[in-house]
Amino acid sequence: MINYTDELRKHNLKATPQRLAISDALYINGHMSIEVLYELMLKKFNSISLATIYKNINLMMENSFIQEVKIPNAKSVYELTKTAHSHLVCDSCGEVEDITIDLDAIIDEAKQISSFKIDKASLVLSGVCKNCQ
Amino acid sequence: MINYTDELRKHNLKATPQRLAISDALYINGHMSIEVLYELMLKKFNSISLATIYKNINLMMENSFIQEVKIPNAKSVYELTKTAHSHLVCDSCGEVEDITIDLDAIIDEAKQISSFKIDKASLVLSGVCKNCQ
DNA sequence: TATTTTAAAGATAAATATTATCCTTTGATA
DNA sequence: TATCAAAGGATAATATTTATCTTTAAAATA
Ligand SMILES: [Mn+2]
Ligand SMILES: [Mn+2]
Ligand SMILES: [Zn+2]
Ligand SMILES: [Zn+2]
Numbered sequence: 316m317i318n319y320t321d322e323l324r325k326h327n328l329k330a331t332p333q334r335l336a337i338s339d340a341l342y343i344n345g346h347m348s349i350e351v352l353y354e355l356m357l358k359k360f361n362s363i364s365l366a367t368i369y370k371n372i373n374l375m376m377e378n379s380f381i382q383e384v385k386i387p388n389a390k391s392v393y394e395l396t397k398t399a400h401s402h403l404v405c406d407s408c409g410e411v412e413d414i415t416i417d418l419d420a421i422i423d424e425a426k427q428i429s430s431f432k433i434d435k436a437s438l439v440l441s442g443v444c445k446n447c448q
Numbered sequence: 449m450i451n452y453t454d455e456l457r458k459h460n461l462k463a464t465p466q467r468l469a470i471s472d473a474l475y476i477n478g479h480m481s482i483e484v485l486y487e488l489m490l491k492k493f494n495s496i497s498l499a500t501i502y503k504n505i506n507l508m509m510e511n512s513f514i515q516e517v518k519i520p521n522a523k524s525v526y527e528l529t530k531t532a533h534s535h536l537v538c539d540s541c542g543e544v545e546d547i548t549i550d551l552d553a554i555i556d557e558a559k560q561i562s563s564f565k566i567d568k569a570s571l572v573l574s575g576v577c578k579n580c581q
Numbered sequence: 582t583a584t585t586t587t588a589a590a591g592a593t594a595a596a597t598a599t600t601a602t603c604c605t606t607t608g609a610t611a
Numbered sequence: 612t613a614t615c616a617a618a619g620g621a622t623a624a625t626a627t628t629t630a631t632c633t634t635t636a637a638a639a640t641a
Contacts, residue, residue: 329608331618349598364620369599371618385518387570403564414562421549422573429547430578431536437520437574440558442566462637464589482627497591502628504589 317342326380333360333367337375338395346384346392346402346411384411386439401438407447414440450475459513466493466500470508471528479517479525479535479544517544519572534570538577547573 319338320330328334336359341347347355353368372393375381384392386404392411403412418436426433452471453463461467469492474480480488486501505526508514517525519537525544536545551569559566 324609329617331608333619360619362620364622365598366600366621367619373600374618383520385520387516387518387568401558403558403562403566405564412562412564414558416554416557416561418554421551421554421571424549425534425536425547425573428549429536429545431538431545431573431575432581433536433573433575435520435574437572438554439570440555440564440566441568441570442564445563448565457638462588464637466590493590495591497593498627499592499629500590506629507589 323380326375326378328374328378328380333363334371334375336360337368337371338380341381341393341395345413346394348390348392350390352393384439385437386411387441399436401440403440403442403444405444405447406441407443410444410446412444456513459508459511461507461511461513466496467504467508469493470501470504471513474514474526474528478546479527481523481525483523485526517572518570519544520574535572536577537572537574538580539574540576540580543577543579545577 316339319335319342323330323334323338333356336356337352340352340355344351344355349368349372352372353363353365356363356368372381376383376393379396381393382396384394384402386392386402388406389404389409398415400413400415401418403414404410405412416438418438422433422436425431449472452468452475456463456467456471466489469489470485473485473488477484477488482501482505485505486496486498489496489501505514509516509526512529514526515529517527517535519525519535521539522537522542531548533546533548534551536547537543538545549571551571555566555569558564
């Protein structure tokens with residue numbers, strides 16, 4: 316169990332017990348939706364407000380402490396910010412897994428065939444996970 | 449202006465004036481959000497219900513007549529289903545543009561380094577469009 | 582073409598999801 | 612320890628999406 320006090324402060328976020336618990340939950344579970352996170356936090360803080368979850372998720376995103384991952388045909392999930400990576404999603408069970416693939420070639424190609432100045436690539440691969448096959 | 453009557457029927461959708469107008473709007477504008485589509489449809493049908501927009505978007509998605517495109521930090525947009533392609537999004541003006549890039553190599557790599565059975569890839573590239581540079 | 586059937590439209594209520602507000606509590610700093 | 616800005620909790624307000632019910636109309640068919 317990592318102590319996220321310093322990490323939160325680096326992102327200009329006060330290290331409250333609620334935020335430490337959210338950080339910890341994301342560290343342990345990897346990717347979580349708002350509702351799942353809320354349910355989990357309720358077990359730790361029996362009177363935590365859903366508004367606290369939303370306010371923190373929004374603030375943490377603004378400060379780049381966490382990131383949103385938008386998934387086809389499913390609710391968004393959130394994760395602690397880490398080095399750029401892509402995602403694998405299981406259409407059967409909804410499991411979201413990290414995968415690191417070098418997208419530089421793709422980005423270069425896109426730069427050549429378009430007139431955009433490109434600086435970010437978001438890739439989500441869908442399929443069936445090991446467990447559901 | 450294309451007549452989408454047959455195309456709608458192929459997807460088991462009755463060709464109502466509202467649906468023809470939605471199809472036409474998507475054909476002309478490429479990618480549209482729910483609210484923008486609703487505003488536009490109101491000009492054509494001054495009493496169209498927002499529920500009609502939602503019901504049609506949902507039904508058209510179920511029948512694969514249209515597709516949803518989830519965009520980082522923005523609302524989803526919808527487009528007529530066409531051959532698989534990726535998207536470019538302008539962080540400045542929100543413009544969404546199609547771009548065709550071969551993702552087979554990426555998908556193959558993902559198959560090798562993961563245990564997923566992968567069948568779909570969704571790529572969104574973010575940056576600044578020509579106009580906003 | 583007239584009739585019948587069934588799905589879709591419109592109006593609107595209901596349900597969900599998200600944000601704002603207000604007051605109390607607390608983390609950070611000195 | 613005292614101060615203060617920020618965060619939490621409770622809850623109201625908005626926003627978004629879906630459900631329900633009645634009317635209308637598209638499509639099938641006689
Ligand atoms: Mn991830
Ligand atoms: Mn497109
Ligand atoms: Zn699975
Ligand atoms: Zn632009």
